[in-house]
Amino acid sequence: MDSSTDGADLPGLGVERRLHPVTPLRRAWAPIAVATGLIVHDLNRAREWFAELTPGLVLVGLAVLIPLAGAYGFLSWWFTHFSVTSTELRIRTGLIFRRTAHIRLDRLQAVDVTQPLFARLLGVAKLKLDVVGADDKDELAYLGEGEARALRAELLARAAGIAPESAQDAGEAPVRELARVQPRDLAVSLLLMVSVWCALLVALAAPPLTWLLTGSLWAALATALPFLGGAWASSAGRFVAEYDWRLGESPDGLRLDHGLLDREHETVPPGRVQTVRIVEPLLWRRRGWVRVELDVAGSKNGVLLPVAERSVAAQVVGRVLPGVDVAAVTGALQAPPRRARWCVPVWWRGQVFAADEHVFAARHGLLGRTLSLVPHAKVQSVRRTQGPWQRRLDLADVHVDTGANKSVQAGLRDAAEARAIVAAQADRSRTGRHAALPDRWLTRD
Numbered sequence: 001m002d003s004s005t006d007g008a009d010l011p012g013l014g015v016e017r018r019l020h021p022v023t024p025l026r027r028a029w030a031p032i033a034v035a036t037g038l039i040v041h042d043l044n045r046a047r048e049w050f051a052e053l054t055p056g057l058v059l060v061g062l063a064v065l066i067p068l069a070g071a072y073g074f075l076s077w078w079f080t081h082f083s084v085t086s087t088e089l090r091i092r093t094g095l096i097f098r099r100t101a102h103i104r105l106d107r108l109q110a111v112d113v114t115q116p117l118f119a120r121l122l123g124v125a126k127l128k129l130d131v132v133g134a135d136d137k138d139e140l141a142y143l144g145e146g147e148a149r150a151l152r153a154e155l156l157a158r159a160a161g162i163a164p165e166s167a168q169d170a171g172e173a174p175v176r177e178l179a180r181v182q183p184r185d186l187a188v189s190l191l192l193m194v195s196v197w198c199a200l201l202v203a204l205a206a207p208p209l210t211w212l213l214t215g216s217l218w219a220a221l222a223t224a225l226p227f228l229g230g231a232w233a234s235s236a237g238r239f240v241a242e243y244d245w246r247l248g249e250s251p252d253g254l255r256l257d258h259g260l261l262d263r264e265h266e267t268v269p270p271g272r273v274q275t276v277r278i279v280e281p282l283l284w285r286r287r288g289w290v291r292v293e294l295d296v297a298g299s300k301n302g303v304l305l306p307v308a309e310r311s312v313a314a315q316v317v318g319r320v321l322p323g324v325d326v327a328a329v330t331g332a333l334q335a336p337p338r339r340a341r342w343c344v345p346v347w348w349r350g351q352v353f354a355a356d357e358h359v360f361a362a363r364h365g366l367l368g369r370t371l372s373l374v375p376h377a378k379v380q381s382v383r384r385t386q387g388p389w390q391r392r393l394d395l396a397d398v399h400v401d402t403g404a405n406k407s408v409q410a411g412l413r414d415a416a417e418a419r420a421i422v423a424a425q426a427d428r429s430r431t432g433r434h435a436a437l438p439d440r441w442l443t444r445d
Helices: 023-027 029-041 043-051 055-078 117-122 145-159 183-191 194-214 217-234 236-242 282-287 310-320 326-331 338-342 388-393 415-435
Strands: 081-084 088-093 099-104 108-115 124-131 138-144 176-180 246-250 253-258 263-268 273-280 289-296 303-309 352-355 359-364 369-375 379-385 395-402 407-414
Touching: 023 055, 081 145, 099 124, 108 117, 108 145, 117 124, 117 138, 124 145, 138 145, 176 310, 183 236, 183 289, 183 303, 194 217, 217 236, 236 303, 253 303, 273 282, 273 310, 282 289, 289 310, 303 310, 310 326, 326 359, 326 369, 338 388, 352 415, 359 407, 379 415, 388 395, 395 415, 407 415
Parallel strands: none
Antiparallel strands: 081 088, 088 099, 108 124, 108 263, 124 138, 176 246, 246 253, 253 263, 273 289, 273 369, 289 303, 352 359, 359 369, 379 395, 395 407
C-alpha cells in the first residue's frame, strides 16, 4: 500500500523514523553472542584453541572483533526504520536481505513497554506488540522512554478505531489503580510456597549425591546448575520479576506494572480474557491470600495478581469478568457423587463444579486449590469423556475448551448430570457470545 493513499498527508503519518541512537550498543552484542555459542558448542576444541593463544593473538582478535561488532550494531540500526500509517505499523529491517513487517493496527491485542535494567539506566524503552495470529511479539528496541509511551498511546488509540488525526494527540489513557502488592507481602508469600522449599532442597541435595555416586566434581557442578536455576526461578527470580506489582484499569484495558531490575508495563486488552484462575496454596489460607492468574488469547500474560487478599482478588475478578460474584460462585460449587471415591480415592472431594449465568466454574485440589472461571462467551467447545472405570461407575468428565488453547474440567460427575451440563453449556455459550462485550479497546465504561 502506498503511503500517499493511507493518510501520509497528516503530520508525521507514514514518515519513516529510526530507533534511539543507543540501539547499536545493544545490537553490537550479536556477533559476540554467536562466537560464544560456537565455543560452547565444542568445548574440547575451544579448550585446545585457548591453550595455544598468546597475548598478541588475543589483542589481534579483540582488534578485529570489537570493530566488527560495532559496525554490525551501527549498520543494523541505520537500516532499520519504522512508520505508522492509518492502517498499519511498518517495520523495515535488513542490510543484505530486506524484511518489511506490516502489522495491521486492527489486529493488535496489546502494546507493552518494557525497560531492562540497561535501558532504564539510559532512559530508553522497548515496545512489544502482541498481534492476533503471531506466535512471537514484534518489537521496537530501543525508543526514548517518552517516545515509546507516546507511540504506544497512539497505536492503542488507532487500534480502537480513533481517527488518525485524533490518535496522534490521544496521549496516555488515565489509569485507576485497582491493587498493589507490597514487596514484604510478596516475599512472605514466596517463603510460604511449598514448591519453593522443595526446589531449594533438591538443589542442595542433588550435587553432593551426584558427587558421592560418580566421584566427579564436574558432574556434581553440572547437576547443580539446572537445579539452582529452578530454585532461583521459583523464589528470588519471581520476587525480582513481580516486585512492586501494580494493577490498574484504563480504557485501554488492564495495566500491569512490575519489576525490580527489568521494569514491565503490560496491557491486557478487555474482552480477550479466556479464563481466570484463583489459586490458593496450602500455607496461604490462614492469611487469606490467593494468586490470580489468567489466560489471554494469543498472549503470554499469565499473572494478574501474584498475591492478594481474597476480598481484593474478588473485586479484581469482578472487573475482569463483569457480573461475576466469586463468593456466590464458590458457595454454589457442588461435589461429585460419593461413588466417585472408588475412581479417585480421597482426592475426589476436591473436584467441584458450578455454572451460573456468567461463568462455567470448576475447582480442583484439596491441599492447594485452584478455581477456574470461564466466561460462557469464551467457550469454544464442550465435550464429555468417560474412561473404562468411569463407565462402570456411571461417571463422566466434562471439558470446556477456550480460545487460549486451554481446557477446564469438571471431573467425576454423574453421567446423566454430565450430559445435562454439556447441553446446558452449549446453550449458555451461544447466548453468551451474542451478549459479549467487543474485544477492542476504549469500548468499556
